[in-house]
Amino acid sequence: MIKTKDLLTLGELDKKQVIQIVDLALKLKKDLKKGTAKPLLKNKTLAMIFQKPSTRxxxxxxxxxxxxxxxxxxxxxxxxxLSRGETIDDTAKTLSRYVDFIMARVYDHSTIESLAKNATVPVINGLSNSFHPCQILADLMTIKEKKGKLDGLKLAWIGDGNNVCNSMLYGCAKVGISVSVAVPRGFEPNPQVVKECKSLVDIDLTQDPQKAAKDADVVVTDTFVSIHDSPGRLRKFYPKYQVNSALMAKAKKSAIFMHCLPAKRGQEVTSSVIDGSQSVVWDEAENRLHSQKALLASLPL
Incomplete structure (x- = not known):
C-alpha cells in the first residue's frame, strides 16, 4: 500500500512506491493471462467523473x-x-459517502485538487490540463516490460511540453530515467516540475528533436493539437517535431516508440513509425488497464 491518499500529479509518489505499482501491474497482467487473478477490490466501488470524452x-x-x-x-x-450548479466541493463530500474511490477526467487541474481536498476517499486524476499520472504509470510499466529495467535509460520527449510531459518528467525522475525534451520555444513543460526533476535525474530542454532523440532508449510523442487548438499552432510543430523514420534512426536501434493515443497520423507521428516494429503503443494502451488496477489496489482504503 502506498502512503498518499490521492494521485494528482505523480509527484506524490517516491521511487519505492512507483516501482511497487509498476511491479504489481506486471504481476496482475500475468495473473490475468494465467487465469489466477484475485478479486482484490471485491465489493468496492469507483465513481468516474468525466468532463470530456474518453476511450482508454x-x-x-x-x-x-x-x-x-x-x-x-x-x-x-x-x-x-454539477450541471445545475452544485459545487465540486459538495459533490466530493457526497460521493465520499457512497463510493470507495473517485476518478475524474477534467479540464482545469484546480477541479481535481478541489475534489481531493474535500473527498474523504482516494481521488485519482484521470487527466487534467496540467497532469496525466495514470498514463505515465502505464508508460513506465511498458518500458520495464520491454527493457527489463527503468534506471539508467534515456527517454526522448518530442513535441509539446503538455500535461502528459509534466507527469512523464515526474515518473522518469522517480525511477532514474534521464529525459531530453524537444519542444518549440514557448511550449516547454511546467518550470517547477522541471526544477524538481532536475534534482533527481538529468533533464535536458532543447528545441532540437534530433539532439533529443540521439541514443534514446525510448521515444515518446503526443498530439500537437488537442484541447489547446489555436490558429497557427500546428505550424509551430509540424513538420520539425514529427516523429518519423529519420528521427527514430537517431535513437538506439533497440529503441521503442510510445504514444498515449489518440494519434493524429501524419502530424506528430507517421504511420510507418506507429505501425512499425519499434512501436509498442498497443501494449502501452493495454497496460493502462493493468497499471490502474495496481494503483487502485495500492491506494489506502
Missing amino acids: TRVSFETGMFQLGGHAIHLSSQDLQ
Whole structure:
C-alpha cells in the first residue's frame, strides 16, 4: 500500500512506491493471462467523473474494477448536479459517502485538487490540463516490460511540453530515467516540475528533436493539437517535431516508440513509425488497464 491518499500529479509518489505499482501491474497482467487473478477490490466501488470524452481512461478503469471484483459508475458532468450548479466541493463530500474511490477526467487541474481536498476517499486524476499520472504509470510499466529495467535509460520527449510531459518528467525522475525534451520555444513543460526533476535525474530542454532523440532508449510523442487548438499552432510543430523514420534512426536501434493515443497520423507521428516494429503503443494502451488496477489496489482504503 502506498502512503498518499490521492494521485494528482505523480509527484506524490517516491521511487519505492512507483516501482511497487509498476511491479504489481506486471504481476496482475500475468495473473490475468494465467487465469489466477484475485478479486482484490471485491465489493468496492469507483465513481468516474468525466468532463470530456474518453476511450482508454473510461474502458480501462471500468474493466479494471470489474476484474478486481469491484464496480465502476460512469458519471458525465450532465449526469451530476454539477450541471445545475452544485459545487465540486459538495459533490466530493457526497460521493465520499457512497463510493470507495473517485476518478475524474477534467479540464482545469484546480477541479481535481478541489475534489481531493474535500473527498474523504482516494481521488485519482484521470487527466487534467496540467497532469496525466495514470498514463505515465502505464508508460513506465511498458518500458520495464520491454527493457527489463527503468534506471539508467534515456527517454526522448518530442513535441509539446503538455500535461502528459509534466507527469512523464515526474515518473522518469522517480525511477532514474534521464529525459531530453524537444519542444518549440514557448511550449516547454511546467518550470517547477522541471526544477524538481532536475534534482533527481538529468533533464535536458532543447528545441532540437534530433539532439533529443540521439541514443534514446525510448521515444515518446503526443498530439500537437488537442484541447489547446489555436490558429497557427500546428505550424509551430509540424513538420520539425514529427516523429518519423529519420528521427527514430537517431535513437538506439533497440529503441521503442510510445504514444498515449489518440494519434493524429501524419502530424506528430507517421504511420510507418506507429505501425512499425519499434512501436509498442498497443501494449502501452493495454497496460493502462493493468497499471490502474495496481494503483487502485495500492491506494489506502
